[in-house]
Amino acid sequence: LITLEITERPKxxxxxxxxxxxIGFAVGLGNVWRFPYLCQIYGGGAFLIPYGIAFVxxxxxxxxxxxxxxxxxxxxxxxxxxxxxxxLGGLGVASMLVSFLVGLFYxxxxxxxxxxxxxxxxxxxxxxxCPLNLNRTGYVSECEKSSPVNYFWYRETLNIxxxxxxxxxxxxxxxxxxxxxxxxxxxCFIRGIETIGKxxxxxxxxxxxxxxxxxxxxxxxxxxxDGLIYxxxxxxxxxxxxxxxxxxxxxxxxxxxxxxxxLIAFSSYNVQKNNCERDALIVGCVNSFxxxxxxxxxxxxxxxxxxxxxxxxxxxxxxxxxxxxxxGDENITVENYDVWFNYLNATDPSEVKSLDLKTCxxxxxxxxxxxxxxxxxxxxxxxxxxxxxxQVWAVLFFVMLFSLGLSSMFGNLEGVLxxxxxxxxxPSWIPKEIFTGLMCLxxxxxxxxxxxxxxxxxxxxxxxxxxxxxxxxxxxxxIISVVYIYGIDRFNDDIExxxxxxxxxxxxxxWRFISPLMLLVVFVAYVVIEAEKRPTYNTxxxxxxxxxxxxxQHYPEWVYVICVLLSVLPVVSIPLVALYKFMxxxxxxxxxxxxxxxxxxxxxxxxx
Amino acid sequence: KYLFSINSALGDQAYVWNENExxxxxxxxxxAMRTYSDGQEYDVANVVVCDExxxxxxxxxxxxxxxxxxxxDKRRVEEAVRKSRSRINSAFLLTxxxxxxxxxxxTLEAPVAPDTPPWLIAFGxxxxxxxxxxxxxxxxxxxxxxxxxxxxxxxxxxxxxxIYNMSFSDDEPVTQM
Numbered sequence: 047l048i049t050l051e052i053t054e055r056p057k058x059x060x061x062x063x064x065x066x067x068x069i070g071f072a073v074g075l076g077n078v079w080r081f082p083y084l085c086q087i088y089g090g091g092a093f094l095i096p097y098g099i100a101f102v103x104x105x106x107x108x109x110x111x112x113x114x115x116x117x118x119x120x121x122x123x124x125x126x127x128x129x130x131x132x133x134l135g136g137l138g139v140a141s142m143l144v145s146f147l148v149g150l151f152y153x154x155x156x157x158x159x160x161x162x163x164x165x166x167x168x169x170x171x172x173x174x175x176c177p178l179n180l181n182r183t184g185y186v187s188e189c190e191k192s193s194p195v196n197y198f199w200y201r202e203t204l205n206i207x208x209x210x211x212x213x214x215x216x217x218x219x220x221x222x223x224x225x226x227x228x229x230x231x232x233x234c235f236i237r238g239i240e241t242i243g244k245x246x247x248x249x250x251x252x253x254x255x256x257x258x259x260x261x262x263x264x265x266x267x268x269x270x271x272d273g274l275i276y277x278x279x280x281x282x283x284x285x286x287x288x289x290x291x292x293x294x295x296x297x298x299x300x301x302x303x304x305x306x307x308x309l310i311a312f313s314s315y316n317v318q319k320n321n322c323e324r325d326a327l328i329v330g331c332v333n334s335f336x337x338x339x340x341x342x343x344x345x346x347x348x349x350x351x352x353x354x355x356x357x358x359x360x361x362x363x364x365x366x367x368x369x370x371x372x373x374g375d376e377n378i379t380v381e382n383y384d385v386w387f388n389y390l391n392a393t394d395p396s397e398v399k400s401l402d403l404k405t406c407x408x409x410x411x412x413x414x415x416x417x418x419x420x421x422x423x424x425x426x427x428x429x430x431x432x433x434x435x436x437q438v439w440a441v442l443f444f445v446m447l448f449s450l451g452l453s454s455m456f457g458n459l460e461g462v463l464x465x466x467x468x469x470x471x472x473p474s475w476i477p478k479e480i481f482t483g484l485m486c487l488x489x490x491x492x493x494x495x496x497x498x499x500x501x502x503x504x505x506x507x508x509x510x511x512x513x514x515x516x517x518x519x520x521x522x523x524x525i526i527s528v529v530y531i532y533g534i535d536r537f538n539d540d541i542e543x544x545x546x547x548x549x550x551x552x553x554x555x556x557w558r559f560i561s562p563l564m565l566l567v568v569f570v571a572y573v574v575i576e577a578e579k580r581p582t583y584n585t586x587x588x589x590x591x592x593x594x595x596x597x598x599q600h601y602p603e604w605v606y607v608i609c610v611l612l613s614v615l616p617v618v619s620i621p622l623v624a625l626y627k628f629m630x631x632x633x634x635x636x637x638x639x640x641x642x643x644x645x646x647x648x649x650x651x652x653x654x
Numbered sequence: 655k656y657l658f659s660i661n662s663a664l665g666d667q668a669y670v671w672n673e674n675e676x677x678x679x680x681x682x683x684x685x686a687m688r689t690y691s692d693g694q695e696y697d698v699a700n701v702v703v704c705d706e707x708x709x710x711x712x713x714x715x716x717x718x719x720x721x722x723x724x725x726x727d728k729r730r731v732e733e734a735v736r737k738s739r740s741r742i743n744s745a746f747l748l749t750x751x752x753x754x755x756x757x758x759x760x761t762l763e764a765p766v767a768p769d770t771p772p773w774l775i776a777f778g779x780x781x782x783x784x785x786x787x788x789x790x791x792x793x794x795x796x797x798x799x800x801x802x803x804x805x806x807x808x809x810x811x812x813x814x815x816x817i818y819n820m821s822f823s824d825d826e827p828v829t830q831m
Contacts, residue, residue, distance in 0.1 A: 160777075160780075161773075163776070164772075164773035164774075164776040164777050164780075165772075165773045165776075167772055167773070167775075167776050168772050168773075222777060223777070225781075226777060226780055226781050226784065229781060229784040229785070229788070230780075230784055232784075232788065233784055233787045233788055233791065236788070236791050236792075237791070237795065241791070369711070372707035372711055477795065477799065479791070479792055479795050
C-alpha cells in the first residue's frame with residue numbers, strides 16, 4: 047500500500063520550458079571558457095575525437111539515466127535514491143551538498159561578471175589605461191610591469207593578496223556585486239520552477255544570439271583566420287597523451303552538469319509519459335554543439351588579439367630602430383623590416399644590440415592559452431579594447447556570460463531545493479518564497495568568503511576539489527544503483543512505459559558495462575594523477591622577483607586539509623546514511639527477536 | 655632633443671617638413687619661453703637648432719634675449735616646454751606620442767573623475783530593478799495566498815488533509831452513496 051498526499055506537484059508550463067531549462071543548466075560558463083582552452087592545448091581538431099568518444103560512451107548514457115529516473119520516480123535526488131533503496135539515501139544527500147557548495151562559488155563568478163558589466167558603461171573602458179601614480183609623472187608601477195587589463199583584474203577588482211594565508215579585508219565593492227548577483231538569482235528562483243520557467247526563455251536563448259553576433263563580428267576582424275586555423279588544425283600527436291583522454295572525459299561530464307541532482311529535479315516535474323530518450327539526445331547534442339559553436343568566435347577574437355600584439359611588437363621594434371638611427375619616418379615598414387634590420391646590423395651591430403629589440407613571433411602570441419576567468423577578464427577584455435565600439439561588445443559579452451551562468455545556477459539551486467521540499471523538512475507554514483529567500487541569503491553569507499582579498503584562491507580550491515572528484519563518485523554510484531540495485535530490467539520496463547519504446551542495444555551496453563567502467567577508470571586515473579603531485583597554486587605577488595610571472599606556491603597544511611575535506615565530506619554521506627539505516631534495521635531485528643509481537647505491527651509505522 | 659613622427663601620425667594628410675615648419679617650431683618655442691619663463695621677449699632668433707636629420711629630429715638650445723652668447727638654463731626651458739606641451743602639439747597637429755621630447759616626460763592628464771563612479775550608477779539601476787521585482791512578486795504571492803484561503807477551501811479541504819488509500823481508488827475521490 048502506498049499512501050500519497052494529493053498536493054499538486056509543480057509542473058512545467060510546457061515542454062519547451064523544460065527543454066530550455068535542462069539545456070540552460072548544461073550549457074554554462076565552461077562551454078565558453080573551458081572547452082576552447084582544452085581544444086587549444088590538446089591539438090585543436092584532434093581533441094574532438096576523445097571528446098566525442100567520452101560523449102557517446104559516458105555523457106549521453108548518464109544523462110538519459112538521470113532524466114529517466116527523475117521522470118519516473120517524480121522526486122528530487124534524495125527522494126529518488128531513497129525510493130530505490132533506503133540505504134542509498136546518502137547519494138541524494140551527497141548530490142545536494144555538492145550542488146550547494148558549487149552554487150556558493152559559482153555565484154561569485156557571476157558577481158565578478160556583474161562588476162565588469164557595471165564598468166562597461168564608461169568611455170574609455172577602465173581596463174584600457176593604467177592609472178597615474180601619486181605625483182602624476184607616470185603610471186602605477188604594478189600596472190606598468192604587467193598590463194592595464196591584468197592590473198584592473200588583480201588589483202582593482204580582486205585587490206588580491208600575495209598568498210592564501212593573507213586573507214585581507216572584505217572588499218565592499220565585491221560584496222555589493224555578490225549581493226546583486228544573489229538578488230538577480232533570487233528573483234528568478236523565488237517560486238521554484240514557476241519563475242525559473244519564465245526566466246529561462248531569456249537566459250537560455252540570449253547567449254546564442256550574442257554568440258552569433260560575435261561570430262559575425264569576429265570573422266571580420268584582422269587576424270581572425272590565424273586564430274581559427276590555429277584552433278582547428280589537428281595535432282594527432284596529442285592523442286597519445288593520456289591526460290587528453292582524462293580531460294575529455296571529465297570535461298564532458300562536468301559540461302553536462304551530471305550528478306548534481308539538478309537534472310533529476312527538473313525531470314521530476316515532467317508528466318510521466320514523456321520521451322526522455324529524445325530529450326537526453328537533444329540536451330546532450332545541443333550542449334556539445336554550443337561548445338564548438340562558442341569556440342569559433344572565441345578563437346577568432348584570440349587570433350585578432352594575437353595579431354594586434356604581434357603588430358605592436360613589430361612597431362615597437364621599428365620605432366626603436368627609427369629613433370636610434372634617425373631614419374626618416376615610415377621608411378622602415380613591417381614588410382621591409384628584415385631588409386633594414388640586416389643592413390643596420392651589418393653596419394652597426396653594437397648599436398643594434400643595445401636597442402634590445404624583441405623577437406616578434408605570431409605563434410608565441412597565439413600560444414598564450416588561458417581558460418576560465420583569465421580568458422574572460424584578461425584576454426577577452428584586452429581584445430575588446432581594440433574593437434571599434436568597445437563598450438557595446440563588452441556589455442554584450444558580459445550579459446551573455448551572466449545569462450549562461452544564471453541558467454546553470456538554477457540547476458544548482460533546484461538540486462538543493464527539490465530534495466528539501468520532497469523530504470518535508472520545511473514546515474509547511476513557511477511559504478516557498480521565504481524559504482528560497484533564506485537559501486539565497488545563507489549562500490550569500492557563506493559566499494562572503496570569496497570577497498576577501500584571498501577570495502580568488504579559495505574559489506580555485508572550491509572549483510578544483512568540490513566540482514570534480516565528488517561528482518565522479520556520485521555518478522558512479524548512481525549508475526550502479528540504477529542498473530544493479532533498482533534493476534536494469536525494471537528500468538527498461540519503466541522507460542518502455544514512459545516513452546513507448548524499449549531502450550536499444552546502445553543504451554543497454556553503455557548502462558550495464560561501458561559507462562560504469564569508464565567512470566571507474568577516469569576516477570582512478572584522476573586520483574592517481576592528483577595524488578602524485580603536492581598541489582600548488584599561482585599567486586599574484588607584486589613583490590615577486592619575476593613579477594608579472596605568477597609566483598607558484600604550495601598550499602599550507604591547513605588549507606590542504608580543507609581541500610581534502612571538501613572532496614570527502616559530500617561523499618562521506620553515502621556510507622554514513624547506509625550505515626545509519628543499517629543500524630536502524632539491526633535495531634528492529636534485535637527488538638523483534640526479543641519481543642515477538644503477535645500482531646507484528648510495529649513495522650507498519652512508516653518511518654521513511 | 656625633439657623627435658617628430660609626422661607620417662605615422664597623419665598618414666595621408668602629412669605635411670612635408672621644410673624650412674617654414676622649422677620656423678614655426680622656433681616661433682612656438684619662443685612663445686613658450688615668453689609665456690612660461692621669465693617674461694623676457696624671446697624671439698625666433700633666440701632658438702638655435704642644430705643637427706637636423708631626415709628623421710625629423712634635432713637638438714636645440716635657447717639663448718637669452720639680452721645676451722646671445724648666454725644659454726638659458728636647461729631646467730627653465732624644460733619647465734616652459736612642459737607647461738605648453740599641448741599648445742606645441744596642436745600647432746603641429748601631433749600628440750605626446752608622435753612629438754617626443756627626450757628628457758621631458760609629459761605631465762599626464764588625470765582622467766576626468768566623475769563624482770559618482772559610473773559603475774555605482776549602473777549597480778543602483780540594476781539593484782533598484784531587482785528590489786522592485788522582488789517586492790512585486792512577494793506582494794502578488796501574498797495576495798494569491800489570501801484569495802486561496804478565503805475562497806476554495808471547501809472542495810480541496812478533504813483532498814489536502816486526508817490520506818487516500820489508492821487500492822480503492824475510483825474515478826471520484828468521494829464514494830457516491
